[in-house]
Amino acid sequence: MYMEWGNKVAVITGAGGVLLSAYAKELASKGVKIAVLSRSFEHAQRTVDEITTAGNIAKAYACDVLDKKSLIEIEKQIYESFGQYHILINGAGGNMPNASTTNETFIFEDLNSSSNTRSFFDIDSNEIEKVFSINFLGTFIVSQVFAKRMLGVKGATIINFSSMAAQKPMTKVVGYSAAKAAVDNLTRWLAVHFAEQGLRVNAVAPGFFITNQNRTLLTNSDGSLTKRSHKIIGHTPMRRFGKACDLFGTLSWLCDEDASGFVTGSIIDVDGGFQSYSGV
Template sequence: MNNSFSLEGKVIIVTGGTGILGNAFINGIVEAGGAVGVLGRNKQVADERTAAINAKGGKAIALIADALDEAALTQAKTQILDKFGHIDGLVNGAGGNMPAGVIQPDEDIFKMNIDGMKKVLDINLWGTILPTQIFGEAIAQTGKGSIVNISSMNSKQAVTKVLGYNMGKAAVDCYTEWFAVELANRYGDAIRMNALAPGFFLTEQNRNLLTTPDGGYTSRGESVIHKTPFKRFGHPDELIGALVWLLSDASAFVTGSMICVDGGFSIFSGV
């Protein structure tokens, strides 16, 4: 029986592959039979993760690049094509927040750090669009493939403090829907684009915002848990099933969609 959920024979690039969620993404792809390009700025981590996968019989290559660096991305495309010969999928996992894009409650909202907001917007939006322009071209040459962008709970709701991140992920959702339609107009059902929207997962960027050193919750963390019906944060491995489905032929009639993996956060009013 044909397993439509398998990624056997597919080559998938993961930007942000050196991050916490990126680690789950790359391992999930390999477990589903795919070869993976681990793309990130941290060479040591990319090399370590690639070596671990290859040592266990998987197929991986480290690709050192910033998601906003066109020349580096183009070089990464050459590297992976030289090794595997084709590209079948892309996970746009690069993104996130930074202190310059945060507005604290005691700060004047009419004197916000505009440059900081722009930087956060850039990494989330253009850090999704630029890799798609470069790797997507190779997917088109392959003739069939799937692109998965990483959205967020912030894209549809106002989450306090992180305006730059909110705007970036909202823009990613707009791009996902627009580009999915354009792909369909040009390539039919051969190339698809969807978004995966994680709920709250602990990463290096948000751990101090959501948890205390003793393992408890900050007031912000308690607010998140209150609005999450499952009453816990997600574990990175819990994103794998939805990601593999979107990358695989099992989701062949799905495009322009946002799949929430959030413990119910997006549907609960909090009351």
């Protein structure tokens, strides 16, 4: 019927962060052994401690998803510890405030040199490069390093992390929107490229979940919701932010070769209806 989870191994980047640490724990609770990759070892270890305390199996690895040399080393260590892995989740990513405008749309006062705002014209292209690197190259390089050993392996699957911003760019976040659109494009490209080797490649596009990467955009220092948050909730038919557990079913379905074995190149919205709502 459905896949035997107990003999699977998953590699998860960004697993020290909010959404992917939650899913790492969920997947581990099904019996999957987890290689927890995070930029900070401390964060990776925190996720691992929670997994092992619950009686499940995981190991922490500190990694920068842009450092191919160290990823190659980590890949060898993971293979030595766990053997063949089947699931790769490219979760590392996020927005960067300096690759965003201050105002949603252009106003002439932005051009005033005494203005404290960052207009489109003030954004340093290095900041765009950084946000592209983390989201696009971070997915590209990790897939290069890990996919090789997954080719021809039964049940092999890659899941990337897209965003609502990919399909329709979000105001302000010019760099992140374009970078996640590139992740969608790469997801489809990889799906086609590796389909004959049995490696499925899909993405989830979460709606709005309050996590570390967007906390300052969505909440004020006293914890109340910002004007932008109210706008988001007003545009989300289900009238709430997502909770990490809202992603679990979709991610597990995509991981499960018996449930989604004919699904590749798909980008699945988990967004409370955000993408379907026209605004009226």
